[in-house]
Amino acid sequence: MIMKFSPTVYLDNYHVFLNFNPLMSKKVKDSNKIQQVVIVDDHEIFAIGLKHILEINLGIKAGLHFSCAQAALNYFKNGGGADLVILELYISEMNSFNFLEQVKILLPKINILVFSMQQSNFNISLCKKLGVTGFVRKNTYLKDFLQAIEEVQMGKKYFPEFEDEKASEELINNSVERICQQYRLSRSEIKILDKFLEQKKYREIADELCLSPQTVRTHKRNIYRKFGVRNMAGIVGLLKLELERG
Known part of the structure; x- marks a missing residue:
């Protein structure tokens, strides 16, 4: 008998490490609520790895990647849509907070998940105040990332707990x-x-x-x-x- 193992991934400083875990949450894998994901991150290798994770674990094959926020903004201005935007908080060519503001004007109900190494308490609190749906640290484990996706799919917000x-x-x-x-x-x-x-x-x-x-x-x-x-x-x-x- 051959067992099929689903990979878990540890994300650390833009490196993607694959391990195998037979206990992957079926609830996440079978979910079809999120069909279109837009990734905005200027680290291409990381974005490619993230798209692979989304496809394997959520069955999302139509993930779009933009290495600059302005290109992503143009996509939305031209009528493009998404169920979820995964955003690096600090990208070199455009202020992400400006991007957040403009996307929220175009698509007020869009879900935005910040996925960043810039994980200060201030940044997390500010993202909450600016209407972001969730915040996930890039050095997290896959189970936490998938939990964030689940929370978003259920119409909830996902933010890490932190002191003070x-x-x-x-x-x-x-x-x-x-x-x-x-x-x-x-x-x-x-x-x-x-x-x-x-x-x-x-x-x-x-x-x-x-x-x-x-x-x-x-x-x-x-x-x-x-x-x-x-x-x-x-x-x-x-x-x-x-x-x-x-």
């Missing part, structure tokens, strides 16, 4: 407060900025704050002008600098 999570959230909130004071944002602008950082849309913000969508747009333009940026990614960059200053 509450402290990281408070640190972000304090950084927002300091830069708002530094750039002299009004109370209304601060409220609206906080809503945008939560990835809420114009209509949602307008309804929650009892404003018109046009008023929300005007406030957003004024916020960008005061910060001297063109998008939310610029504001995120200011937040990171403020955090580094302490």
